[in-house]
Amino acid sequence: MPLSESWLAGARDIVGDRLLLDPDALAPFSHDEFATDAFRTAPLAVAKPVDEKEVAALVRLCLREGVPLTTRGGGTGLAGGCIPCPGGIVLSMELQNRVIDADAKNHTITVQAGMTLKRLYEEVDALSLYFPPHPGDEGAFIGGAVAANAGGARAVKYGTVKRFVLGLQVVMASGEVMELGGKFIKSSSGYHLLDLMIGSEGTLGVITRVTLGLLPRVGSVQTLISPFATVQQAIEAVPGMLERGIVPCAVEFVEHAPMRAAERLLNKTWPARTGDASLMIILDGRNEEDTLSQAETIGEVMEKAGALDVLLADQKVKQAEILELRSNLYEAVRPATVEVYDVCVPRSQIAGHVGLVHALAQRLGASMPSFGHAADGNVHSHFLKSILRDGLFGPELPNWRSQRDEATAALYADVAERGGVISGEHGIGLVKRAYLSKNLGPVPMAAMRAIKRALDPQGILNPGKIFET
Amino acid sequence: MPLSESWLAGARDIVGDRLLLDPDALAPFSHDEFATDAFRTAPLAVAKPVDEKEVAALVRLCLREGVPLTTRGGGTGLAGGCIPCPGGIVLSMELQNRVIDADAKNHTITVQAGMTLKRLYEEVDALSLYFPPHPGDEGAFIGGAVAANAGGARAVKYGTVKRFVLGLQVVMASGEVMELGGKFIKSSSGYHLLDLMIGSEGTLGVITRVTLGLLPRVGSVQTLISPFATVQQAIEAVPGMLERGIVPCAVEFVEHAPMRAAERLLNKTWPARTGDASLMIILDGRNEEDTLSQAETIGEVMEKAGALDVLLADQKVKQAEILELRSNLYEAVRPATVEVYDVCVPRSQIAGHVGLVHALAQRLGASMPSFGHAADGNVHSHFLKSILRDGLFGPELPNWRSQRDEATAALYADVAERGGVISGEHGIGLVKRAYLSKNLGPVPMAAMRAIKRALDPQGILNPGKIFET
Known part of the structure; x- marks a missing residue:
């Protein structure tokens, strides 16, 4: 059903010509960064409000006219959370990117939800403060990062x-x-509506402003790379660090197979050449003395755990190069990727889960490269429609669709058995919606639906995301 | 209305003789640790279920019979959250105190909700791990601490x-x-129901088990005491620490007036004898080298900020004595306390708010001693019904009731103006219920009520706490 004349007139009253209706202009709003086109849906219109007043007016208009609306941030999501609903419109936050209040005294910054993370990091840096979360793509908007409860590598030490x-x-x-x-910073003043909004993927409200608490800047950062013969060995080295009382800023495991693809993509070289996998450990602290002492301890732990080598990237240039390679792993495998997993399991279950992924890949004769956050249990495996070898993709497998579906079912069953969840940081959106109920069970699903009905009785806010309505 | 025969028969079927009906046995369940008797209400019965199955059966019984139920933990709350509703019963968690699972590998412990914090710290210690929150009274149950989102001094560094x-x-x-x-540790898998339950004061569900994430033990702890001429000077010294990149485990400010009462209560001596107030700073770190280097920096910051002295309590005995004095401040002023405030304001507003409290006390001719968490904005002021001088309480003020009400209104108005909340860690319960709506505004209140109705349509779970139903 097309948009009514009264909706169109109402929307023009609110946003004037900041309203897209031309199909060519709408096309970029039909998808996010998920690997395939399976969920692509074009909106009937895109409105670009500049502040919460315009957002509120648009929400009231959509409520009156019964038009579902989907809020879109940077469009960098991987779960289809910002893909519009059939017959729905998109509310694009791109024009809401102002700093509302930068408060060095209270260590806070308040910004409009449409600010990119890249710009946010710059604004925080200008305050000489630190916002640790780094979900990867700096084109993401802070509002979207909040709506998905984005994570990233630094969640080990700093949380999501x-x-x-x-x-x-x-x-x-x-x-x-x-x-x-x-x-x-502390409140015991009524229900934690703030936390309820975080991670609700635009289904309970439209986030228009975000106030973030910031930390003092860290004085020194060190990056270590340790290659291991197997990815299991790499992962099993992690508890030793924590036992020594060190909580690194990040502990990433990377299989060398997808890293070879990233090396080709960027024409850069990962420092470790031996073994199947590496741990990349980022340490931060008050000063160099502190981080070097941490690095020394970590080095001992790695050697004891069977590391083939321990490399300290002491120069900033080298650190940046390593980070760039790690950050581009998804881009590197993306040409062949047809499913991105984002599971989170208890720390002790990571190695076992990655073992299951390997066994699955072998049984199905497919490539399922994995990397992820080795200290917080958040594993990103990928199902590729072709074989990855030496950083190159082979021809398309004839039965990749059924193999992928089999892999997904087996992988999520394994996660449930290990007491984990199907999304650690990407969100459920449309892509994982069919699997959530089996993962969480009926009682939480019923509670979520009851809350959705209570706060959005007419179901106009991004309906159909997280669960079917 | 008394309990029906069918409720009584049903309850006996579920908990047998773990059911109290005798008024003398019920009396201890009619109050918490709030300073006055104003909210005292006796339950019609107290049931003591041993596990979640019995809890579930009791909830179903109460639902069928229309009997409101209030869950009670250690009864150490200060907001009346566990005080029963008129015509209601109490579900006491005291028999649910088992460890369900202690997992050193994953750094987690799962316990029944009725375990005291004292026992929890012991169990965590046996794992050689660390659970930082310390809300004060170790007789509190972990389930209650979760239901109130308890805080404590260590929230500066570790959160609530x-x-x-x-x-x-x-x-x-x-x-x-x-x-x-x-x-x-990470989840983006549906609404954050977990966070919604935390701090909901038993109005949305009965917490029966808690899984806690634990940290590696800290290697070294140092305690510093710095006296200042005025409490404002003490508070204004805090930003300097954070600017130097140090986040102490705790930064407490204490006025010396209530400290004199604590000294008399415990027959112990606070190390600082000059000035109106002290900062107590607890530093923790990986090893002694780390904490002593932090202490050195903090000492410089304190001296620059005008501290009259900087005292390092390097011996464990002395550290324990200082902590005991600080922990007993509420007990010390309690005989004369008729209102406990627990506001939380932005860090930059603490000194100004404490100034308002002083001005109020002076204008009303009353004693309003304050202490609290100087780095996280959580200020505990008290309205005393008599004048506190040299640690001794004078005669009762004739008009303390109206003076207290005037003080409360003025104090909460100041908090709202400064962008703060009326409870930082104690909860709203019955005691602060009348003030919450004015503090948060109508939109969040409506959302809370809608969620309450969605998850507890018959209103049997601790109705009337946080807001009137």
């Missing part, structure tokens, strides 16, 4: 985005503007 | 209880048992 959100401004389904939290 | 809760088992108002979270 959720931990840093002190305040939110949210436009509710009624069109009312709700202010939650503020610049204070 | 919320940050450590990885999993919960919750009996819902329907009598269904909901398992939330687990032993994993």
Whole structure:
């Protein structure tokens, strides 16, 4: 059903010519960064409000006209959370990118939800402060990172985005503007609506402003690379660090197979040449004395755990190159990727789960490269439609669709058995929706639906994401 | 209305003789540790279930019979959250105190909700791990600490209880048992029901099991005391530490007036004798080298900020004595306390807020001693019904009731102006219920009520706490 004349007139009243209706202009809003086109859906219109007042007016218009709306941030998601609903419109946050308040005294910054992470890091840096979460793609908007509770490598030490959100401004389904939290750090003043909004993927409200708590800048950072014969050995080296009382900023495991693809993509070289996998360990601390002493201890732990080598990337240039290679692993395998897994299991279960992924790949005769966050249990495996060898992709497998579906079912069953969840940081969106109920069970699903109905009785906010409505 | 025969028969079927009905036995369940008797209400019965199955059966019984139930932990709360509803019963968690699973490998422990914090610290210690939150009274139950999102002094560095809760088992108002979270650290898998339950004060479910994430033990702890001429000077010294990149485990400010009362209570001596107030700074770190280097920097910062002295309590005995004095401040002023404030304001607003408290006390001719968490904005002021001088209480003020009400209104108005909340860690319960709506505004209140109705449509779980139903 096309948009009614009254919706169109109402929308023009609110945003004027910041309203897209031309199919060519709408096309970029039909997808996110998920690997395939399976969920692509074009919106009927895209509106670009500049502030919460315009957002609220658009929500009221959509409520009156019964038009579902999907909020879009940077469009960098991997779960289809910002893909519009059939018959729905997109509310693009791209024009809402102002700093509202930068407060060095309270270590907070309040920004509009449409600010990119790249810009946010710059603004925080200008305050000489530190916002640890780094979900990867700096084109993401902070509002989207909050809506998905984005994580990233530094969650080991610092937690996910959720931990840093002190305040939110949210436009509710009624069109009312709700202010939650503020610049204070502790609250036992009523239900944690703030946390409920975080990770709700635009289904309970439209996040328009975000207040973040910031940390003092770290004085020194060191990056270590340790290659291991097998990925299991690499992962099993991790508990030893924590036992020595060191919580690194990040502990990433990377299989060398997808790393070869990243090396080709960037024309750069990963420092470790031997073994099947590496651990990349980032240490931060008050000063160089502190981080070097941590690095020494970590080196001992790695050698004891059977590392083939321990390499310290002491120069900034080298650190940046290593990070760039790690950050581009998804881009590197993406041409052949037809499913991205983002499971999170208890730390002790990571090696076992990666073993299951290897066994699955072998049984199906497919490539399923893995990398991820070795200290927090968040494993990113990928199902490729062709074989990856020496960083190059072979021809398409004839039965990749059925093999992928078999792999997904087996992988998620393994995660459930190990007491994990199917998404550690990407969100459920459309892509994982069919699997959530089996993962969490009926009681939490019923509670989520009851909350959705309570806060959005007409179901206009991004309906169909997380669960079917 | 007394309990029906069918409720009594049903309850006996579930808990047998673990059911109290005798008024003398019920009396201890009519209050918590709030300073006055104003909210005292006796339950009609107290049931003591041993596990979630019995809890679920009791909830179903209460649902069928329309009897409101209030869950009670250690009864150490300060907001009346565990005080029963008129015509209601109490579900006492005291028999649910088992360790379900202690997992040194994953750094987690799962316990029944009725375990005291004292026992929990012992169990965590036996794993050679660390659970940082320390809300004060170790007689509190972990389930209650979760239900109130308890805080404590160490929240500066480590956050409140919320940050450590990885999993919960919750009996819902329907009598269904909901398992939330687990032993994993990251999740973007549906709404954050876990966080919604934390701090909901027993109004959305009965917490029966708690899984906590634990940290490696710290290697070294140092305690510093710095007296200042005025409490404002003490508080204003805090930003300097954070600017130097040090996040202490705790930064407490104490006025010397209530400290004199604690000294008399315990017959012990606070090390600082000059000035109006002290900062107590606890530093923790990997080893002594680390904490002593932090202490050195902090000492410089304190001296620059005008500290009258910087005292390092390097012996464990002295550290324990200082902590004991600080922990007993509430006990010390309690005989005359008729209101306990627990506000949380942005860090930059603490000194100004404490100034307002002083001005109020002076204008009303009353004693309003303050202490609290100087780095996280959580200020505990007290309204005393008599004048506190040299650690001794004078005669009762004739008009303390109206003076207290005037003080409360003015104090909360100041907090709202400064962008703070009326409870940082104690919860709202009954005691602060009348003030919450004014503090948060109508939109969040409406959202809370909608969620309450969605998850507890018959309103049997601790109705009337946080907001009127």
